[in-house]
Amino acid sequence: MKINDDEFDSEQDMDGDSIISETSKESLTDSSSPSTNLLIKSISKTLVLILEQNKKLNDYNEIVMLQSKMIFSAHSIPKISLFDYLTRIQTYSYIEAPTLICSLIYVDRICEIAGITLTYYNIHRILFAAVLTSIKYNEDIFYDNNYYAQVAGVRTKELNMIEYTFLELIEFNLFILEEDYFKYKNYLNSCIDIKE
Numbered sequence: 001m002k003i004n005d006d007e008f009d010s011e012q013d014m015d016g017d018s019i020i021s022e023t024s025k026e027s028l029t030d031s032s033s034p035s036t037n038l039l040i041k042s043i044s045k046t047l048v049l050i051l052e053q054n055k056k057l058n059d060y061n062e063i064v065m066l067q068s069k070m071i072f073s074a075h076s077i078p079k080i081s082l083f084d085y086l087t088r089i090q091t092y093s094y095i096e097a098p099t100l101i102c103s104l105i106y107v108d109r110i111c112e113i114a115g116i117t118l119t120y121y122n123i124h125r126i127l128f129a130a131v132l133t134s135i136k137y138n139e140d141i142f143y144d145n146n147y148y149a150q151v152a153g154v155r156t157k158e159l160n161m162i163e164y165t166f167l168e169l170i171e172f173n174l175f176i177l178e179e180d181y182f183k184y185k186n187y188l189n190s191c192i193d194i195k196e
Contacts, residue, residue: 089151093131093148
């Protein structure tokens with residue numbers, strides 16, 4: 001599949017067992033279904049709320065500076081919105097809704113374990129690392145990192161480093177308890193505004 005680079009410049013420097021049960025896979029097999037699109041909207045809204053909350057921290061600029069040396073931090077804020085970025089990832093990766101939910105859990109996990117504060121400078125790369133980790137852990141079929149690097153808009157070598165650093169920082173802790181999965185799923189479902 002050819003990736004549409006008009007949506008996103010790929011040369012731009014963006015400076016146990018699987019939790020997914022066969023039942024949940026069957027109910028959400030169409031990756032472009034309205035339920036998946038609503039989930040992407042809910043995840044992106046949730047992350048933007050967190051980013052806006054973090055932006056109000058008194059030491060936000062200091063946090064951005066301290067984290068600027070990390071592989072996840074871009075030199076400037078990426079122009080693509082989180083909703084568009086997640087939609088792009090989903091479009092070119094064919095991931096299912098449960099994998100997206102697990103991705104959000106992994107984003108939370110890196111913040112909790114590694115003490116990372118989400119900012120507009122690091123969210124795209126952290127999110128992509130979480131999605132990539134979730135795909136490889138939960139999906140039966142996935143592409144190689146050359147392909148995913150094009151989707152993410154980074155070079156393959158850089159994506160490999162982002163992925164490795166992400167896994168190291170979450171201490172390779174990929175297993176998700178069923179109750180945690182459903183807690184996140186229910187939260188995301190509650191965020192969906194059907195009227196929009």
